[in-house]
Amino acid sequence: MTEAAGWWTGLALCAGLAGCAAGPRYGAPATELPERFDQATPAETAPATLWTGFGSAELDGLIARALAANTTIAQVAARLEETRALSGLTRFSLLPTVTGEGGAERRQQSARDPAVPGGGAARDSFRAGFDAAWEIDLFGGLRRESAVIRRRVEADAAALEAARVSITAETAQAWFALRGARARLALHGRQLDNADGNLQILRAKLEAGSATALDVARAETLARSIAAALPAAEAELVRQEQRLAVLTAWPVAALRERLAADATLPVLPALATTGTPAEWLRRRPDIREAERRLAAATADIGVQVADYFPHVELLGSFGWTAGTRRELGSETAERWSYGPTLTWRFLDLGRVRQRVRAASARADGALAAYHDTVLRALEETENALAGFRTAHQAAAELERAVTAAVEAARLARLRFDAGVTDYLAVLDAERSHLDLEDRHVEAQTRRATALAAIYKSLVFQVPDVRLKRSAASRERK
Known part of the structure; x- marks a missing residue:
């Protein structure tokens, strides 16, 4: 076989083997889901504007601020940028590496060194050229590495979307709770x-x-018990202000300047529960993140399996070495070499086997994490739907109860003024009225926060407000 034929045979073999990929093929896992949500109300319809459907410019502004400045979102966004940068780096591993080099030196060998005939005279040496190396990805290890980081980018992108949804819901819930605390404080x-x-x-x-x-003693007891409830309502108001300050990255003083003194809760839009759990849960970014991390863990098995096989590199160099600068570039000063190298750690296969086992275990853990995420998402959604339904029912019943309690208190007062009953009947009626009003405000607040939880669970889209880049990020651009 001629030298040229040998080279062509080798290249054909490389091309054939390059189609091989080490490790298992990935397929998205299947998860059994119910045909409908257990707590859903089929007659309800979707709101047209989702998060902006509460009709509050104040809430819309807080959500926009949180999406643009929240520190949790900023951390997740930074991790995504890091992973994207690493993804760009892995693409270069599939390409040849070329290194240029050059140098000049003056050297004198020992005149007494028997290994250097004619030593003792000073000599100049000049060199210039480049070296090239290209690892042939015969068994798919490099491609698997690229797939791992690419899937991690997709997972981190889903994590960023999940953070945006979560922060939007938390901001709405904190604002509802703040309005509820104000309403209770005003009521008390x-x-x-x-x-x-x-x-x-x-x-x-x-x-x-x-x-x-x-x-008189009974009336004073009622007055003081009402006064005792004020500090708890004030503390809840402070807690929600602090929570909103963290979510929006505003100092509390600056936040208070932007909050109106209004204590009313907004009118809630209609709720969407149409569609199957599979259709809704497919929208959730946390499930997409878990699935992409499973895909990355599966690809990482192939990265480790590739070490069972030899690694082949094509090496080459070209340059000049001469005794004078003028000789650089001349044909007589040329030096070059090329050829393949094969390395195989066949004595290290025990360690490779353990790394493969570890990667397989990580993939098993990622699969379990995926199923856990799906189950928790279903649990969260069902709980949110149940919370909204029960809070809605409670608020409606309490509204009717408050109306009846107002009438009962009025009648008890009339009977007391007429001398028919003592003040205990008035006290009982007023205490019942006060308790029902307080519970009604609490139920309204729970209904609003439960609706925000449903929006989060079913992943209604968040406003398109992007994170503000840091000064360091802008400088890098």
Whole structure:
């Protein structure tokens, strides 16, 4: 066989082997899901504007600020940029590496060195050229490495989307809770004013002889119990302000300047529950992230399996070495070499086997994590739907109960003023009325936060507001 024929045979063999890929083929896992959500209400329809459907410019502004400045989103975005940079780096591993070199030196050997005949004279040496190396990806190890990082990029992109959805929902929930705390604080304030007014009236009646000291003591007990509830409502208001400050990356003082003093909760839009769980959960970025991390872990098995086989590199160099600068570039000063090299760590296959086992175990863990993510997503969605449904029912019943309690308190007051009953009946009616009003506000708040949880679980789209780049990032650009 001639030298040329040998080279062509080798190249054909390389081309054939290059189609091989080490490791298992990846297929997206199947997960059994119910045909419908257990807690869904089929008659409900989707809101037209999703997160902006609450009709609050204040909430819209807070969400936009959180999406642009939240530090959690910034961390996830930075990890995505890092992974993308590494992905660009792995593409170069499939290409030849070329290194240029050049140098000049003046050297004198020992005149007494028997290994250097004619030593003792100083000589100049000049060199210039380049070296090239190209690893032939015969068994797919390099391509698997590229696939690993590419799938990690996709996973990190899904993680960023999940962070945006989560921060949007948390901002809405904190704002609803803040409005609820304000509503309860305002309610308790009105109740306290009313109770103090009744107490003053009873004291006047006591002096006039138309009320008893027991009536006054009972009225004061009610007033002080209402006053005791104020600090808890104030503390809840502070907690939600602090939460919004963290989510929006605003100082609390700056946040308070942007928040209106309004204590009303917005009118809630209709809820969408149409579609199967598989259709809705497929939208969730956390599930896509888990699936992409499983794909990356599967590809990493191939990276390790490729070490079972030899690694082949094509090496070459070309340049000049001469005693004077003028001789550089001349034909007589040329030097070159080329040829393949094969390395095979056949005595190290035990370590390779253990790395393959470790990679397989990581893939098994990623598969379990994927199924766990799906199950938790289904659990989260069902709980959110149930929370909204029960809070909605409770709010509706409590609204009717408050109306009845107002009438009962009015009638009890009339009977007391007419001398038919003592003040205990009035006290019981007012205490029931106050408790029902407080529970009604709490149920309204829970209904609003539960709707935000549903939006998060079913991944309604978030506003298209991008993260503000840091100064360092802008400088790199």
